[in-house]
Amino acid sequence: MMRDILAQPAFDGIRGEEYAPGKGVVSDAELDEYIRNDCNSVYHPVGTCKMGSDSMAVVDDELRVHGLGGLRVVDASIMPTLTSGNTNAPTIMIAEKAADMIRAAA
Ligand SMILES: Cc1cc2nc3c(=O)[nH]c(=O)nc-3n(C[C@H](O)[C@H](O)[C@H](O)COP(=O)(O)OP(=O)(O)OC[C@H]3O[C@@H](n4cnc5c(N)ncnc54)[C@H](O)[C@@H]3O)c2cc1C
Incomplete structure (x- = not known):
């Protein structure tokens, strides 16, 4: 066509x-x-790794994986939904925030 x-x-x-x-x-x-x-995707995948405390949640509010010690998820997968703008900067922001939390806990 x-x-x-x-x-x-x-x-x-x-x-x-x-x-x-x-x-x-x-x-x-x-x-x-x-x-x-x-063909390849230019999709911006996010939100596969729910934050919260219910049975479907993967990480808590400090990105620690429920049920596993010493492991956090720090990437776009913890976004609750797709951002209305591009995803790279918010992902970096998540990483900066996580770095602060990890250093504060050390
Ligand atoms: C084609 C394309 C164009 C894009 N353009 C833009 C844009 O212009 N602006 C924008 O803001 N965003 C853009 N994005 C989106 C942006 O790149 C992503 O949202 C962002 O990089 C997500 O970061 P992330 O850390 O979640 O995942 P990723 O950047 O995918 O990082 C995951 C990392 O984990 C590594 N990894 C995977 N499996 C394993 C394993 N088993 N062991 C060890 N390491 C592993 C991978 O090698 C990779 O380095 C684009 C995405 C695509 C695909």
Whole structure:
């Protein structure tokens, strides 16, 4: 469908060469193979590691893993939900906060 759209005359002056998947990839089977081999996610996974005290919670409010000594989870997985902006800076903030808590406990 993308090829059909870009083949329209309105794109004649600005259309470049197709670089991916390329002219050699034509049949549905070839397109399927390209998608299987080359697609990747730019998803921002967070929130797989619930903080709290109920039976589903993985860490407590100082990021210590319930039931295990000496282990904290310090990454985007402890975010309760996806941030509305990008995730890298909040992840660094979680790490800074955790460093303070770990040093305070030492
Ligand atoms: C393609 C892409 C683009 C992105 N662009 C942006 C952006 O522009 N701006 C932004 O703010 N965010 C962006 N993000 C999101 C951001 O990179 C992540 O939210 C952030 O890095 C999450 O940090 P993390 O510490 O939770 O996980 P990660 O950064 O994934 O760190 C996990 C670390 O654990 C290591 N690890 C895994 N398993 C093991 C193991 N068994 N033993 C030891 N180490 C292990 C891995 O090697 C890795 O170093 C992007 C993400 C992707 C995938």
